[in-house]
Amino acid sequence: MAEEKGKPAFDKPKIELHVHLDGAIQIKTIVDVAKRRGITLPVISEDEMRDLVIMHEPATLTEFLGKFDHYMHVIAGDREAIKRIAYEFVETKAKEGVIYAEARYSPHLLANKGVDPLPWDQKPGDITPDDVVDLVNQGFKEGEKAFKTKVRSILCCMRHMPNWSMDVVELCKKYRKDGVVAIDLAGDESLNCESYPGHKRAFEEAVRSEVHRTVHAGEVGPASVVKEAVEVLKAERIGHGYHTLEDQTLYKRLLQQNMHFEMCPVSSILTGGCDPDFTKHPLITFKKDKANYSLNTDDPTIFNSTLNSDYQVVQKYMDFTEEEFKRLNINAAKSCFLPEKEKDQLLEQLYESYGMVNRTGF
Numbered sequence: 001m002a003e004e005k006g007k008p009a010f011d012k013p014k015i016e017l018h019v020h021l022d023g024a025i026q027i028k029t030i031v032d033v034a035k036r037r038g039i040t041l042p043v044i045s046e047d048e049m050r051d052l053v054i055m056h057e058p059a060t061l062t063e064f065l066g067k068f069d070h071y072m073h074v075i076a077g078d079r080e081a082i083k084r085i086a087y088e089f090v091e092t093k094a095k096e097g098v099i100y101a102e103a104r105y106s107p108h109l110l111a112n113k114g115v116d117p118l119p120w121d122q123k124p125g126d127i128t129p130d131d132v133v134d135l136v137n138q139g140f141k142e143g144e145k146a147f148k149t150k151v152r153s154i155l156c157c158m159r160h161m162p163n164w165s166m167d168v169v170e171l172c173k174k175y176r177k178d179g180v181v182a183i184d185l186a187g188d189e190s191l192n193c194e195s196y197p198g199h200k201r202a203f204e205e206a207v208r209s210e211v212h213r214t215v216h217a218g219e220v221g222p223a224s225v226v227k228e229a230v231e232v233l234k235a236e237r238i239g240h241g242y243h244t245l246e247d248q249t250l251y252k253r254l255l256q257q258n259m260h261f262e263m264c265p266v267s268s269i270l271t272g273g274c275d276p277d278f279t280k281h282p283l284i285t286f287k288k289d290k291a292n293y294s295l296n297t298d299d300p301t302i303f304n305s306t307l308n309s310d311y312q313v314v315q316k317y318m319d320f321t322e323e324e325f326k327r328l329n330i331n332a333a334k335s336c337f338l339p340e341k342e343k344d345q346l347l348e349q350l351y352e353s354y355g356m357v358n359r360t361g362f
């Protein structure tokens with residue numbers, strides 16, 4: 001995918017709200033850690049590993065989710081590796097011109113203790129989901145010091161693991177003043193919440209405890225999943241949401257409510273969420289309607305992309321202008337899950353760098 005080359009599509013400070021930490025690991029890190037831990041990978045070189053992990057053609061969400069099986073066992077259950085991926089994440093985002101990012105991950109998928117079932121066929125160890133959050137926090141904090149980009153975490157519940165979800169909301173509560181800003185629900189959207197009440201209970205607790213909420217919905221699944229996210233799980237933002245357009249009543253209502261949509265253009269094609277012809281992309285409608293949305297990479301390792309490739313795609317195929325890039329980043333800052341004071345500071349930073357003296361215009 002990665003277009004890159006030449007001048008970035010939007011060479012100004014950016015905000016990214018939808019990116020999976022475990023979908024943004026450098027291939028070199030995977031190969032290095034595997035060597036150090038004596039883990040045999042299915043291939044030997046970095047190039048072969050890249051070829052195995054990257055999605056080259058549009059496929060399905062299930063095929064895409066299968067890509068994590070190739071490397072998660074290398075990072076999970078290793079303190080040094082978990083901290084390292086967090087630190088390197090900040091470095092990458094700083095290079096991309098991101099001044100604030102919300103990175104998401106499932107603490108359970110990186111743990112090797114206190115998680116049932118143990119993921120990735122690991123041997124039991126001593127890293128709990130709570131330890132994972134602490135390690136990621138350490139990596140982000142050290143990264144912020146070194147690279148000046150601020151990163152906060154969103155903790156993911158996984159659709160197929162409803163018995164983990166109460167743990168996830170408790171971790172969000174425990175770390176709310178220390179790096180964690182929200183809860184999410186990720187994974188296979190065909191598993192709805194009626195059949196998996198664990199998620200509903202966790203999101204009810206999130207509402208009760210004022211933990212911010214975003215939900216993957218309408219990425220490959222129908223508008224009804226978006227409706228469930230908003231009405232049952234009380235989502236404040238929607239991850240992807242392309243298929244919301246199939247229910248015009250819902251779409252109009254969400255437009256009116258100024259719902260934020262976390263859009264991931266490159267991802268949307270490769271997961272089979274949207275038609276591969278970018279000129280027919282739902283994002284064009286969201287833009288025309290001046291909706292509240294952000295642009296995001298989602299899983300840059302697997303999509304072989306950078307934030308700039310997402311910006312390039314919308315510039316090339318959807319006529320995005322510098323004005324629209326500014327507008328959507330301001331909307332992203334307004335819709336981020338930081339405490340109000342920090343949000344205001346972030347907005348100030350954007351207004352200043354965008355030369356918006358009177359702070360209005362959109």
Ligand SMILES: O=c1[nH]cnc2c1ncn2[C@H]1C[C@H](O)[C@@H](CO)O1
Nearest residue numbers: 020022104105106156186187216299
């Ligand atoms: O685009 C996505 N849709 C649904 N689930 C996803 C997507 N990207 C990553 N995930 C899953 C796989 C990861 O292991 C998990 C937590 O980041 O979230």
